[in-house]
Amino acid sequence: MRSMRSGRDNNICFLGFLSFALISLPSLSLALTNPDDVAAINSLFLALESPLLPGWVASGGDPCGESWQGVLCNASQVETIILISANLGGELGVGLNMFTSLKAMDFSNNHIGGSIPSTLPVSLQNLFLSGNNFTGTIPESLSSLKSLSVMSLNNNLLSGKIPDVFQDLGLMINIDLSSNNLSGPLPPSMQNLSTLTSLLLQNNHLSGELDVLQDLPLKDLNVENNLFNGPIPEKLLSIPNFIKGGNLFNVTIAPSPSPETPPSPTSPKRPFFGPPSPNASAGHGQAHVRSPPSDHHPSRPTPQGKEDSFTSKRIIWLSILGAFSFVVLALVCLLCGRKCLRKREDSEQLSKPHLTSEYGRAREGSRSNASMLPPSNTFNKDKEARPKERVGGASKLHGGAERSVGSESKQESHEIDMNGNAMDLMHPSSIPPIKRVIAKATEPAEASLKRTTSKSHGPLTAVKHFTVASLQQHTNSFSHENLIGTGMLGSVYRAELPGGKLFAVRKLDKKSPNHEEEGKFVELVNNIDRIRHANIVQLVGFCSEHSQRLLIHEYCRNGTLHDLLHIDDRLKIELSWNVRVRIALEAAKALEYLHEICDPPSIHRNFKSANILLDDDIRVHVSDCGLAPLISSGAVSQLSGQLLAAYGYGAPEFEYGIYTMKCDVYSFGVVMLELLTGRKSYDKKRDRGEQFLVRWAIPQLHDIDALAKMVDPSLKGDYPAKSLSHFADVISRCVQSEPEYRPLMSEVVQDLSDMIQREHRRNDSNGDNQYTGRR
Structure with a gap:
């Protein structure tokens, strides 16, 4: 009897596992990533100089099936890539247009350089490239991104004019181009942005008049610290958050044009990832933006409603398999107990420790891993209305990681503080809460060890750390030919990277204060990177090894x-x-x-x-x-x-x-x-x-x-x-x-x-x- 009972139990367990296999088979077959998306993400990996990201490889692989870090898929197509403060360098490359259905791309607070590619995917709805080292002009190919609703290119080194590309971008909700070196007038096609609610242009060299913006449904407009002139259109004065100091405006107000049919301020009918609505904060005497809900975060794109994307065929298959296996699963649960299920759940959690799908978990992770919000400068020249500068949580300064210091450090960007302080974002109120993924870069063991040695000194820096060997290579061993000048704190050398980009390397004198104590030097680096302004030289990175202390800054070709x-x-x-x-x-x-x-x-x-x-x-x-x-x-x-x-x-x-x-x-x-x-x-x-x-x-x-x-x-x-x-x-x-x-x-x-x-x-x-x- 015992052997018969044992055989019966074994048969039931076998049927249970067979059911699991049948259920998993359709999902496994659908998890295989589209080959075009695989080729695109391989190309991106190489362009980013092969960063240490779990799962990512230079050739082949299955980003959807293997859950590559920061990659979210819908069936077999890559829909979202989020790698915030992941210590990424290199460039974006020219293969992005190979993605078949990429809707959201967030590389905020990294050190990616070069120009913004002209080959962005036409399916893109959300583009976040803020807080990087992008140079050159804004590509005119943006005109082909007709689904684009949110674009943040702030805190980069972009120059030239804003291209006249907005004729067909009628779904735009939020544009942030602040803190660059953009110049020239606003393009005429901006008047076609009939759903635009937030436009941030501060800290550039833009000129001309603002008449092209007067009929837009703007709720937030910041043009501070530019060269705009002429009268201010009367309609702009009714914008709830209009910051205009540091320009050349006439005192007079431009008369309103003849009445026309106003643009429809309604949001696009399709679901979109966009910014949360602005909210006035009485505490600082200026309009601050609303803090995100405690359980969700609406500031960044993540795929939502995957059930809506299932095809009818897959629903039928799942329904049939579910009905077939329901009875068998019930028997398995009764006879085999809950241990198998618990083990399965535990193994799944251990296999994906770097991805968090709920905002509640993501927010907790952000305090130790990465900042989650896009930098967006909003300065007000008047003392009573100046917002405090913000700084992000963990791992980025310009040129090498995130712009971040400790709890006392602040920066002109909307980022989450390490201490969990409520931060505010400027976004439309109609956005539903969405999920969030945090990308955490993987470090070599020696780098991790180096960072842990300074824990006792306070917050760790996330500025890009250059090695002495690499700086010697880029400065020709600090040769006299590369010497720019010498001051009371040390000498400055010109460094040239393989791509031709130039930096200025300050080699601090060993007698200078804070030289011997690495913790104080790291604190100094954090404080320098906190200073962010269009007319202030930007920190790119630092070096602290072999008793050497060096600071790397952007290079200005016309000298002093x-x-x-x-x-x-x-x-x-x-x-x-x-x-x-x-x-x-x-x-x-x-x-x-x-x-x-x-x-x-x-x-x-x-x-x-x-x-x-x-x-x-x-x-x-x-x-x-x-x-x-x-x-x-x-x-x-x-x-x-x-x-x-x-x-x-x-x-x-x-x-x-x-x-x-x-x-x-x-x-x-x-x-x-x-x-x-x-x-x-x-x-x-x-x-x-x-x-x-x-x-x-x-x-x-x-x-x-x-x-x-x-x-x-x-x-x-x-x-x-x-x-x-x-x-x-x-x-x-x-x-x-x-x-x-x-x-x-x-x-x-x-x-x-x-x-x-x-x-x-x-x-x-x-x-x-x-x-x-x-x-």
């Missing part, structure tokens, strides 16, 4: 303002009066950001024309920001004060060891004097009474005849007299001997903006405008 004014006579000719005023304005915006917007506020301590770098378009990028801790202690601080005073940049209070923000204002006034006169701040070759520029210039700033004689001869008298007088007045206030009489940098920015606006009106009447070009 000092060289342009005092050494390179050929390029100095291009510095017309209008360009000089614009340079002063952009440098002032950088200091305004450090003093009044950055949280906590930061003092530069070493502001001079040699630290104002100029790119190909003669745009300002202030260097040495965030390095004040290396200057503020001991002999280095004393040397810094002595050098600044000796070279004519130091405020009078330097003699008493005092350095405040008003000292930066004084140094800025000296740089303005250099722009005005073409003279060095200190020139020992001149007569004794003319060696120090400030001492020589101050008595003449309010003498009209003397002022005209002070102007740089290379301008050949080509400047407006009133503009010259206003420029001299700003200088006079900045170089006051008493700190309390010097203005705030926000006041300087406003004065220079008003000056340029007046000149714009004058030039517009003459059909001439030189502020936006190289001349």
Whole structure:
């Protein structure tokens, strides 16, 4: 009897397992990834320089069946790729158009460079590339992405004009192009974006008028810190969140055009992944955006409603198999118990530890793995309305990982804080909660060990870590030919990557503070990367090994303002009066950001024309920001004060060891004097009474005849007299001997903006405008 009973039990178990196999067979057959998608993702893997991502391979494989990290599928087609803060480098490559049904692509907060491919999949609905190193222009092929609803390209190095590609992009909900180097007017086709509710353009060099936006159903519009001019269309003033400071607008309001049929603000009928709705926050005096629900996160694309995508054939198969196996499964559960099911569930959980489908789990994982929200700058120039800057959670700084520091670090991007603070996003309110996947990069053992050694020092940095060997290779072993310059903190070298991209490598002197303690150096790196502004040199990475401490920054091909004014006579000719005023304005915006917007506020301590770098378009990028801790202690601080005073940049209070923000204002006034006169701040070759520029210039700033004689001869008298007088007045206030009489940098920015606006009106009447070009 026992043997018969045992045989019967074995037969029942066999039938149970057979049922499982029959049920699993259709899903297994459908899990095989479309060959075109496999080829596309293999190409992407190679273009990204073969990162350490679980499951990903350079050839073949089954992304859907093997659950590659960050890849979500619908049946056999790859629909979503989410790899946020995954320490990715390289480029996106040219094979993306091979994806057959890719709808969402999120590579936010990585170090991907090169240009944005012109071969993006036409099925794309959501594109998030914010917080990377993309250069070049926005591709005109965007016009073919007719299903696109959300596009975030902010916090990159994009330049050129916004292409006129929006004629057929009527489903766009959210566009974020902030914090790039974009220039030129807004394209006319933007007026066709009939469903656009959020447009972020701040911190660029865009110009022209805003009339193309006046009929759009916008709820959030940020055009701060650009070169927009002309009257503000009256309709734009009714936008709930309209931020417009730091531009050249006329005070008058443009009259509304004749009534027309307004564009329909309704959302597209198809499901889409989009931003959550804005919500005013009374706490900061400015419109902040609504925190996401506790169990879901609507800010990023993930596939939803997979049941809706099942074909009718598959439903029939599953129904038949389910009915057939129901009785057998019931018997198996009774006889074999729940242990088999528990083991099966445990094995499934262990096989996919890196993917979390519910937002509740994803949010918990984000605190230790990655930031989940796209950076999106929103600055308000007015003090009462300035939002605090945000910083992400774990693993990215520019050029190598995520822009992240500890709980005290903040950044001008909407990212989730490591301490779980509620963050807000600017998105439409009609978006349903969607699921979220967190991508966690895998590190080599030695890299992981290196990072764990600094746990006791506070938050770990996620800035890209370069090795000394790689930097030696890129700088030709720090050869003299690659030496750019030498300062009080060390030497700066030019580094050239195999693709031709250039970086500036600062090799810190071993005697500088924070050099020996790696924890303090990592904290310094985090604080430098927290500083994010269009007119401030961007951190790309760092190196800390073999007692070497190096910082890697973006490279500006036109060198420094000092060289342009005092050494390179050929390029100095291009510095017309209008360009000089614009340079002063952009440098002032950088200091305004450090003093009044950055949280906590930061003092530069070493502001001079040699630290104002100029790119190909003669745009300002202030260097040495965030390095004040290396200057503020001991002999280095004393040397810094002595050098600044000796070279004519130091405020009078330097003699008493005092350095405040008003000292930066004084140094800025000296740089303005250099722009005005073409003279060095200190020139020992001149007569004794003319060696120090400030001492020589101050008595003449309010003498009209003397002022005209002070102007740089290379301008050949080509400047407006009133503009010259206003420029001299700003200088006079900045170089006051008493700190309390010097203005705030926000006041300087406003004065220079008003000056340029007046000149714009004058030039517009003459059909001439030189502020936006190289001349």
